[in-house]
Amino acid sequence: MASNCSSSTDKSSWPELVGTNGEAATEFINKENPKVRAQTVKEGSMVTADFRCDRVRVWVDEGGFVKSVPKIG
Template identity: 45%
Template sequence: MSTNGNHVPNICCLPKCCPPAPRSNWPELLGQNANSAKATIEKENPLLKVIPLPAGSVRVDSSCCDRVFVSVDENGNVIEVPTIG
């Protein structure tokens, strides 16, 4: 779908669009390398889009059931428990 030439991803952020997920968070990845954490999450659930973000980054206000933000410190390690949303 396009709007004024801008690509709009086909993502539904409404709970009714969210299939049940085997997990919603990964506490064991806290302190791990972000690339390794991303690979682990995507291997467990290939339907998720994993987005590494530097610590303190501004996130969008909406919560989406197909997205996991991974907060990363200056050393590339996970500093918050990755959670779907």
């Protein structure tokens, strides 16, 4: 789905950020792809299930580290 949202030059996922600090990962994504707005979300939090081309959720554990690959959606 994410490929429908971005051009071939825009990144749509960031696997290299798994295990890094969530806040730093969010800032990195926002700088790298200005077409999206990344937000840090604690694992287990309730969120909407809608798909958005301008959103990246950065899921973090209790320690604030990225738990899964951040991607557009």
